[in-house]
Amino acid sequence: MEIRHLQVVAEIVRQKSFTRAAETLHLTQPTISKTIKNLENELNVEVFVRDGKAIKLTDAGQAIMNYTGPILKLFDQLQSELHDLTYLNKGHISLGLPPMAGANFFPSVIKSFQETYPGIAIRMVEEGSVKVEESVASGELDVGVVLTPVDDELFESFPVIEEELRVIMHPSNALAGKQRVELAELAEERFILFNSDFALHNRIIAECRAVGYTPRIEYESTQWDFIGEMVAANLGIAMLPDTICRFFDKDKICSVPLVSPVIPWQLAMVWRREGYLSRAAREWILFTKDLFADSSLNRTNLR
Template sequence: MDIQHMVYFVEVVKQGSMTKASEKLFIAQPTISKTIKNLEDELQLILFDRSKKSLKLTDAGKIFFEQCNEIVNLYKDLPVMMDNLLGVKTGHLKIGLSPIMNVKKLIKILADFHNCYPNITYELIENGGKTIEQSIQIDELDVGITALPVDNRLFQSFPFYEEELKLVVNKNHPLADKEKVSLIQLENEGFILFNENFYLNDIITDSCKRAGFIPHIVSKISQWNSIEEMIIAQIGIGILPKSIIEMLSDDVRSVSIESPSIVWQLGVIWKNNKYMNFVTKEWLHFMQKQLDSK
């Protein structure tokens, strides 16, 4: 067994398929299949339950994956660790962020950081909060920006900003000219929400339940501009963050919600108990310092 065998195995697990893993690694599928078989023979363990339609790890496979994943990550981090020892201020940072956040606030801090560390590059990946957490857990992202609170057994975090959520309706809707509405007034409305991958969906649904009703959901979408278009078409209503509402057209109106009001807090999160490279460490320190100075 060598590190390359572990790399193949870890990629098969992450992709859920030997075919997809071979495409990702640019390796012939028979080579990967043979490697997995050799690993099982060497360990004298069955790593995958092949009775299922899709690849599923056995209990032994799950334990082996956890250990392999740690070893592979350490192997990949070795060049960065050496750079850290030598004080080389270069590297790459993968940040997961919500598509329904005030991205200008993040970009401003990122620009200031870039001025200090011009040799560091970035990859910004938009996704729902639940996917961001999963991606951090399997080391596909270094840090994420998502709704707080998070499970502190899995993640460390600090607050980024808090934002009011407001009702958004078509300009001709009966509630369009109201200054405020109670949440219970929306009981008979059709809601257009983000899909279940977004914590905003949970926040809105839970708030409605606490107000005394289960929201009637007419559609679930992953893009806020699609929600806007459906509101303009009078298909339903939406509840969106204030910073997103500021970018909407004049064909919609926003109304404050009370009884109860709804807010959400976004935070910066990263994986617990993981070696932190220079880039991630500096970025988190820099961002927290910028936020504390506001």
């Protein structure tokens, strides 16, 4: 049994005539008759009988008709939803963002996207880069923003943000008056880091070890603003991207460029190379790729 069989049965019942049903469905009467005959042969029942000039449903035909209305209604709803999804009138995207990127770079991006596609809902998950990458790889998230480098065999990607880390410290720190700070000079400092769900956690530890020491980690957090508050309380030093450092009160926190080495903070939008990606998610990728590639769009507009 096919949907077209039910559509023909319903129209014959509505029109009370094979001839008029053929006209409204833009079919020939022999085609209508053949469709009903094929249905009867498939089900091994009669659907219609003639009572004089009138056409009536058999008991089997009435049973079919009882289900035909709800089935056709659901089919119409399915076609409508598929149309909306195809033409981006509706849909949803699951997006993973590290807290620093989510709070400071993406609100205006999301607003611009939803002004263009108001029917598409965005579910945002704020996690560290490591967690976001794992969730995109597992298919739990459609797309995510992660710290580079990324696994090019597993993910497709494009860059979205490129900055460098700065050292933040209490103004009373002996290094606060310097024009720049080398990583080796921080060997005796107490470090405040993001926890291990964040790619910066392992990146900073690895860079410190590369210049000859393992950092003394006093505190860990998942929130950049709380890290700033701990630095302002003189509980240790931290490393954060340039954009984040601009938010802090200069009377409470001193921000100094980090050199030897410079540690980049480069974020990329990633999605799986293999697996299903919805039309809405594909459009998000195209939209944001164009937005971040626009050299005329300064960083202020992305905050």
